Amino acid sequence: DVKVTQSSRYLVKRTGEKVFLECVQDMDHENMFWYRQDPGLGLRLIYFSYDVKMKEKGDIPEGYSVSREKKERFSLILESASTNQTSMYLCASSPGQGGANTEAFFGQGTRLTVV
Amino acid sequence: AQTVTQSQPEMSVQEAETVTLSCTYDTSENNYYLFWYKQPPSRQMILVIRQEAYKQQNATENRFSVNFQKAAKSxxxxxxxxxxxxxxxxxxxxxxxxxxxxxxxxxGTLLAVQP
Known part of the structure; x- marks a missing residue:
């Protein structure tokens, strides 16, 4: 089975801290994604990566950056955490071939609270 | 830009009854893929069903089925x-x-199944 693992299930950080959210997948997927989930807003794409060291902005990249140094790991970085970044963060991965292999697999989510 | 709209924030259904959740989308592409994902209280996102746009036949998975109307983008x-x-x-x-x-x-649509 595909496994996408996020480093923390719950996280509490202080305003202004630099925060790292880590995500690891074990299926050699090319694509990895970071979403933010808020009530009434669904899942909004922050950043995605289709290859090592490659990244593209999603719909809400402001205040975030990402790193993908290895194929299996995709990190989301909050440079200076703010209270409006309190949210649920979901990582996902998918194969890069397109076509029928378009299913995305998700981690269990990290609920981040910034105080 | 592609968009996905779910107009029912919450729905309720009695156990053993049938319920239909709505989704419309907007795209200029001819070939694409649509999915329904389920997120239970455990937060783990699970794929329920997938539909390829080039297939006219509606997808079914046990008790789950879709009504895909390509012209109406539904x-x-x-x-x-x-x-x-x-x-x-x-x-x-x-x-x-x-x-x-x-x-x-x-x-998203929050579905509550009532006993």
Whole structure:
């Protein structure tokens, strides 16, 4: 089975801290994604990566950056955490071939609270 | 830009009854893929059903089926014989199946199955 693992299930950080959210997948997927989930807003794409060291902005990249140094790991970085970044963060991965292999697999989510 | 709209924030159904969740999308692509994902209280996102736009036949998976209307850009999910375990947030999602498989989500429908 595909496994996408996020480093923390719950996280509490202080305003202004630099925060790292880590995500690891074990299926050699090319694509990895970071979403933010808020009530009434669904899942909004922050950043995605289709290859090592490659990244593209999603719909809400402001205040975030990402790193993908290895194929299996995709990190989301909050440079200076703010209270409006309190949210649920979901990582996902998918194969890069397109076509029928378009299913995305998700981690269990990290609920981040910034105080 | 592609968009996905779910107009029902919350729905309720009695156990053993049938319920239909609505989803509309907007795209200029001819070939794409649509999904329904389920997110139970455990937060783990699970794929429920997938539909390829080039297939005219509606997808079915046990008690779950879709009504795919390509011209109307509509993709509804029907759950038959609803069970208590179907209680979850349901998200409709779209991808054009390109190399990056960027997945766009709707805002979700919270389904409560009542005993």
């Amino acid at each position: 993709f509804s999910l029907k759950i038959s014989d609803s069970q208590l375990g179907d209680t979850a947030m349901y998200f409709c999602a779209y991808t054009d199946g390109g190399a990056t498989n960027k997945l766009i989500f709707g805002t």
